[in-house]
Amino acid sequence: MGDVEGRYTYKQLKEIADFLKETSKMEPKVGIICGSGLGTIADALVDPLVINYSQIPNFPRSTVKGHSGSLVFGCLSCVPVVVMKGRFHFYEGYPMWKVTMPCRIFKLLGCSYLFVSNAAGSINPKYKVGDIIVLRDHIYYVGLSGYNPLRGPNEWEFGPRFPPTSNCYDVDLRKAGMRIAKELGYEDRFYEGVYAALAGPSYESVAEARMLLKCGVDSVGMSTIPEVLVAVHCGLTVFGISIVTEEGNLEWAVTKVPNHLEVLAAAQAMEKPLREFVTAMVKFMGNKKPCRCGCC
């Protein structure tokens, strides 16, 4: 399938991580990936240091609107974090090993946690624009058809040949997520659910949306799961959320169809609750090391 050649070696990934360590002088505990239009999460960081992807040797480039293309190091609730403003997607033409390389970089930087977010369409008709779905599980249609990011020789420095995926989304973090949402007064918009990733860039058809509903899917998008698989493989503890930015079309007689500008606008409208939620979640993930901003 031509998707394995040219993969990063362990040495190349180590060189990228060493460059970032040297530049940031930080050891982040949590790696955060921002979904489409969700880069404002990084604005909550104390004492941020922005490194554009173009400054990082051998790093891919963002090509999608709403993914600005920088890593931001800083502190959230006194916990050192690194935020990826601009993820890579399979539909951009990147092979899966490139889409997912940031998770191995997070690991090499010293992260213990991956906090991953996406803008998604709702499939379960209960969920409306502005709702947040804490990921309980996923269906990886792209992987079921062969494009698993772990395809190819196993990288033993990162993890095993056959990683289990029964518990990708840490149960304690999921419980904490629901509790924190309630404490913040957002219990009426937070749910737990199942995310499905399609390859994109076309949005799902009505027949596909109906199939997804029958399969137990709550939200759908074109990302996240490849990153989660690579994160789980290398031992990161994962927490994930979908922000519902479109309501899926389950009927053929529709006049309203998804569009990326609407996705971005809906994601940006979630700035305040998201910032509050991410800050509280990262606090929960905790950190015992001294932070760089000197606030603790």
Ligand SMILES: O=P(O)(O)O[C@H]1O[C@H](CO)[C@@H](O)[C@H]1O
């Ligand atoms: O998953 P993220 O990156 O949030 O983006 C979602 O929004 C875009 C489509 O509007 C697709 O890239 C889809 O995956």
Ligand SMILES: Nc1nc2[nH]cnc2c(=O)[nH]1
């Ligand atoms: N319907 C739909 N809405 C989205 N919003 C962001 N991504 C998606 C998607 O893949 N499908």
